[in-house]
Amino acid sequence: MTDRIHTVPTEPFDGQKPGTSGLRKKTRVFMQPRYVEAFTQSIFDAIGGVAGKTLVLGGDGRYFNDRAAQVILRMAAANGAARMIVGQGALLSTPAASNLIRRRGADGGIILSASHNPGGEDEDFGMKFNGPNGGPASETVTDAIFERTRTIREYRIMDAQDVDLSRLGEVRLGDTVVEVVDPVADYADLMAQLFDFAAIRSMFARGFAMRFDAMHAVTGPYARELLENRLGAAPGTVVNATPLPDFGGGHPDPNPVWASDLVDLMMGPNAPDFAAASDGDGDRNMILGRGIYVTPSDSLAVLAANATHAPGYARGLAGVARSMPTSRAADRVAAALGIEAYETPTGWKFFGNLLDAGRVTLCGEESAGTGSDHVREKDGLWAVLLWLNILAARDQPVDAIMTDHWARFGRDFYSRHDYEAVPTERANALIDRLRGMLEFLPGQKFGELTVAQADDFSYVDPVDGSVSQRQGIRVLFTDDSRVVFRLSGTGTEGATLRVYLERHAGPHADHAQDPDQALGPVIAAAEAVAQIREHTGRDRPDVTT
Ligand code: G1P
Ligand code: ZN
Secondary structure (H helix, E strand, O other): OOOHHEEEEEOOOOOOOOOOEEEEEEEHHHHOOOOOHHHHHHHHHHOOOOOEEEEEEEOOOOOOOHHHHHHHHHHHHHHHOOOOEEEEEOOHHHHHHHHHHHEEEEEOOEOOOOOOOOOOOOOEEEEEEEEOOEEEEEEHHHHHHHHHHOOOOEEEEEEOOOOOOOEEEEEEOEEEEEEEHHHHHHHHHHHHHHOEEEEEHHOOOOOOOEEEEOOOOHHHHHHHHHHHHHHOOOOOOOOOOOOOHHHHOOOOOOOOOOOHHHHHHOOOOOOEEEEEEEEEEEEEEEEEEOEEEEEEEHHHHHHHHHHHHHHHHHOOOOEEEEEEOOOOHHHHHHHHHHHHEEEOOOOOOOOOOOOOOOOOOOOEEOOOOOOOOOOOOOHHHHHHHHHHHHHHHOOOOOOHHHHHHHHHHHHEEEEEEEEEEHHHHHHHHHHHHHHHHHHEEEEEEEEEEEEEEEEOOOOOOOOOOOOOOOOOOOEEEOOEEEEEEEEEEOOOOEEEEEEEEEEEOOOOOOOOOOOOHHHHHHHHHHHHOOOOOOOOHHOOEEEEE
16 A cells, blocks of 8 residues: 555745635646645645544635545545545535534545636636634644745655545545545535524515525535525526536626626516525625615624524624624624624634634624634525525515614615735835824824724734734724725735725614715725825726625
8 A cells, every 4th residue: 555655756836825715826826736735735744744634625616626636635645644524526615614624523624715716727726724623724824834835845645546526425545534425415404403494484485586696606506405405495596506617707706796697686677585696615695685785794784683583593692703894883783782892804714713712603704704603614605594584584675674774773884995916016015105104194184084093903812812913904084984905815916905995874874875975085085095096006996896
């Protein structure tokens, strides 16, 4: 057996540094000889080896998913792993992988995904490591992985044919058991424990109509099983349900830009009652009602305010957490419920400690991510099911639920402007300039708005005391409007500048205003503070969500 195990020399590759969510690069970068191998061995080495360990493996089905999975299996075998639990066809949504790691008591998992980024030979690919709690590796672990990538000189791999991942069951690769599992079953069972399936089923039976757009990505099989098979939604409710290696040529990103067909449907005369979409790897969600788009920040707040309708949350919430750029709508709900609200840096990994410590039950990000303590990742279908549970319990349409919510808590008008593929030096110059101005900003007027406070967000993890600095420039105005500037940590080309804009309108204000109009003064102040045009050379954002 051992003669099949080879130690292969390699040079370290530059830039194998995990970002906001694992290592993300152009697919062709990952396709270079030894690239996946060097990164995989670095993960294994950084976690103290995988001898005798059990890992979960799966991905979102994008181009190169199957090839990378086979390499990782051969390497896990050569490194002495006891068991590899792999989704059939090397598929696993990110939340389903998180659930499997937890349910099976695995030592961690490798997820192959670049999330909502497009897939294909000329597009993007990604790899990330999740720890034994099922969540994205902490910064300590990702730093250790990166350090290892800089010094790695060899990797171990077994000579073997591809494992047949189309067949459920166990096979052996050397001494390693490769267990191919149904990627949907355990996850669907977990959802059935959390939500009132009987109530949702009876809502569908009464004629409630919805559309779920899987965007040709991994949630297709999950949504079919849950919505159509288990909950009785009409056949055809789930569209674009077959995962494709290039996601049909689009961006599998559930937002009003990339899922514009769904938005058009919901704003048109033939809109069903409810619509939703999820992203490449199934952790994001978009929520729409007839004639209304619910921003992710509002969705988190509504879910927090209504979660007790679902059996899994009937005992109430321990607390809520949101990433810093997410609107403060959820904080208002937490204050009303008398529970703790936490503000963390961007990226799901910062929620892990709070969830593990039982300090929060729900978390969310403005980037279409919502989740709870049921797994350690954000979870697109979970959010859709919690919405369905709430709609069934309240027996009201989405727009009425939103109107009620704003009348109670006020409305946080919100938008994010992205400037993509900006030359890195220019984007850095914009942020550096803002950093240099921070102490002088309070008291200055920009158009109608006066700065109350400004800082570069830094976070002290309340559980382990670890500090994360330089997480985004926050400018708060005296009328409680806010703008945040930060550079993306997931892009694969140049820099992406994200400008997060928000303005609070109290419970008695006009909530029916057009968000762009309501945000007008904040948008103008953001330009005046940061001189975005001058720095980026762009006169408008590439993507507005
Ligand atoms: C983006 C989102 C962030 C999310 C991450 C992974 O990161 O903004 O909220 O956690 O993708 O899905 P960014 O590109 O801004 O670093
Ligand atoms: Zn994703």
